Amino acid sequence: MGLQTASNSPYRYQDSHLELDFVRKQASLDSHRLTLTRKEYDLLALLVENAGEIIPRPVLLQRVWGYSDEIRTRTLDVHVRRLRKKLGSYSEQYIETIFGIGYRFQPFRASQRFAGLGASPLAVGA
Amino acid sequence: MGLQTASNSPYRYQDSHLELDFVRKQASLDSHRLTLTRKEYDLLALLVENAGEIIPRPVLLQRVWGYSDEIRTRTLDVHVRRLRKKLGSYSEQYIETIFGIGYRFQPFRASQRFAGLGASPLAVGA
DNA sequence: GCGAACTTGTAAAAATTTTGTAAAAACGGG
DNA sequence: CCCGTTTTTACAAAATTTTTACAAGTTCGC
Numbered sequence: 001m002g003l004q005t006a007s008n009s010p011y012r013y014q015d016s017h018l019e020l021d022f023v024r025k026q027a028s029l030d031s032h033r034l035t036l037t038r039k040e041y042d043l044l045a046l047l048v049e050n051a052g053e054i055i056p057r058p059v060l061l062q063r064v065w066g067y068s069d070e071i072r073t074r075t076l077d078v079h080v081r082r083l084r085k086k087l088g089s090y091s092e093q094y095i096e097t098i099f100g101i102g103y104r105f106q107p108f109r110a111s112q113r114f115a116g117l118g119a120s121p122l123a124v125g126a
Numbered sequence: 127m128g129l130q131t132a133s134n135s136p137y138r139y140q141d142s143h144l145e146l147d148f149v150r151k152q153a154s155l156d157s158h159r160l161t162l163t164r165k166e167y168d169l170l171a172l173l174v175e176n177a178g179e180i181i182p183r184p185v186l187l188q189r190v191w192g193y194s195d196e197i198r199t200r201t202l203d204v205h206v207r208r209l210r211k212k213l214g215s216y217s218e219q220y221i222e223t224i225f226g227i228g229y230r231f232q233p234f235r236a237s238q239r240f241a242g243l244g245a246s247p248l249a250v251g252a
Numbered sequence: 253g254c255g256a257a258c259t260t261g262t263a264a265a266a267a268t269t270t271t272g273t274a275a276a277a278a279c280g281g282g
Numbered sequence: 283c284c285c286g287t288t289t290t291t292a293c294a295a296a297a298t299t300t301t302t303a304c305a306a307g308t309t310c311g312c
Contacts, residue, residue, distance in 0.1 A: 024180070037298055038226050075300050077260060099308060100259065163287060201289050203271060225297060226270065 013048045015108040017090055020048050034086055039064065043079050047095065047105035056102040139174045141234040143216055146174050160212055165190065169205050173221065173231035182228040 013020040019028045025041055027034040036044065042064045047055060060076055061067040080103060084091035096104045139146040145154045151167055153160040162170065168190045173181060186202055187193040206229060210217035222230045 039299070073300070074260090074302085078262085078300075081261065081263095097260070165288070199289075200271090200291080204273085204289075207272065207274095223271070 013051070017108050018048075018087070018094065020045060022049070029087065029090070036083075036086065039079055040083055040086070043076075044083055044105075047103060051105045051107050054098050054102055054104045058102075060102060139177070143234050144174075144213075144220065146171060148175070155213065155216070162209075162212065165205055166209055166212070169202075170209055170231075173229060177231045177233050180224050180228055180230045184228075186228060 011021070011023045013022070017030050019031075021027070022045060025045070027036055027041065027044060043060065046060065046063055057076060058069050061071070061073070062069075065073075065075070067073065080095060080097075084095055087094050090108060093108060094105060096106055098104055137147070137149045139148070143156050145157075147153070148171060151171070153162055153167065153170060169186065172186065172189055183202060184195050187197070187199070188195075191199075191201070193199065206221060206223075210221055213220050216234065219234060220231060222232055224230055
């Protein structure tokens, strides 16, 4: 055995709609190639690599743009918007805005169910 | 491991219009001999050998010209242009510009590719 | 609930970067 | 020298990125 499927390779992300190849730096949505600019890809890749986790704005600006905390810019918002556009109807589910903090990528879930009865999905610790 | 169909030798590339003989270092388009200069051939051969893969500009400049990353030159662009000219009407399909990264040779296809992400070894690393 | 202060969304313009192109200059073997 | 090849130059065109300006949404104190 020892077979490693594409879906659990560390060089690749895959869910039912979105696919990312971190080596070739390419993404596809529903088996259709997504044409992303460099910055768009970098941003998406960083979010996807940390799927399920909130990435604060300063961290995104640091890791994708190399910006220190002092710089005031709206380019992150604009890039998020363009990414969402290219993600089409899934964008709302994929890229989540954490107000006052940053953004979070969530893997696709077929049924947008709330996380059971006990734990609130809003418990983000911020 | 890469399958090798019987019709293809590693010393030769062939699709419905373009043919390259890596041993004789000759190319032909629609069965008509292409007269390429040495650099033109080297560039085309490198692209074709990695068909379907993006080759970053620094890699092309290194492998064809021996240039290190510091050197600023436009000779790659000029050579790509001359290659495209000699490839005639197919040039747009064959040699693709990956903005901000490099170039990619695509084998001729009557209908444009639909596939998502294929697994392939050559790293982009840009 | 209301409103001020702050944050994010959005569209469009502006700025920047990258590539395309033509032509001239430089190179190099014969 | 010649002549074909290669490289540089200078500018145009294209693509990307950032900024700007304002709309819309959120938080929080009162």
